[in-house]
Amino acid sequence: MSYLDRIRACNDGDTRRHHALFAAGHLVGWLQPGFAHALRRWPGVFRAGGGAVWVREDLGGFESRSRAVDEVVRACVEEGLIGHYLDERYPVTPGRREDAVMWLDRGAAARFGIRAFGQHLNGFVRRDDGLWMWVARRSDDRRHAPGKLDNLVAGGLPLGLSLQENLVKECAEEAGMSPALARRAVLTGMISYLAAHPMGLKPDVMYCYDLELPQDFAPRCTDGEVAG
Structure with missing residues (x-):
């Protein structure tokens, strides 16, 4: 595909x-x-x-x-x-x-077909032989896309949190990042789409980020959403 x-x-x-x-x-x-x-x-x-x-x-x-x-x-x-x-x-x-x-x-x-917002982050490492990217695999118990590959960090954006506040929270939960490291992420753009869903429509917006990580960084999931 x-x-x-x-x-x-x-x-x-x-x-x-x-x-x-x-x-x-x-x-x-x-x-x-x-x-x-x-x-x-x-x-x-x-x-x-x-x-x-x-x-x-x-x-x-x-x-x-x-x-x-x-x-x-x-x-x-x-x-x-x-x-x-x-x-x-x-x-x-x-x-x-x-x-x-x-x-x-x-x-x-x-179900109500409202516009939902999310944040997805690509984490990469710069090495002598090129750029290497960390790719997460979703846990098998997830309701959505269990066991599938995913961005290093990805999450919905709830009411009451700023973009940076929510990104710091998601980075800590899904990759064990410190707030200082998460705040170095660069917003690269937004993607909007209109996807069909068994319950209705998803006219959503996704904020996309890139983050260069230290070579010795190893992600550590703390909320059970990522299997490895």
Whole structure:
């Protein structure tokens, strides 16, 4: 499979087959038709019609809106409409993270088709015979891509943490890096994509980093996500 094939595989989502989700007057996500219909059971939180679903405007501000939707998410997890509740808040935004209008549990991100943000870091070592890269292998107990190869560090970007704060945290958890070493990472760009998912859509943004590591550095996973 070529790189172009990989790019195409990451952009196989189609919003035309989904219902738009609005919150605070903004388009913030995309819902599979069946799930959009299921949300009609909570008329105090959502209103639906014309191929779209709105988080009700009379729910109040950021926090009250978020908590009302969160109650629905928890009920959907109990009923099997959403796979897992992960107790990690993701921003729900029409654009930038800073423009979030509410939060949503990470486990419901694809179901609601919201834009999720992540950080992936390539760690490399410069030697006399060229550049060598550390490649991680995901643990076999991961729900997503178990046993597959991965960046040295990769993680989601929750609400309330800056890019640097979250990167330092992920580097410590997945590679045993010190904060000083992690802060030397260089942001090389961002990748956006629209991927189909069994639960819905993933219109996500990935922040990409490079980090030159000392030759004697050896990564050490502390959170169980990486097998080796």
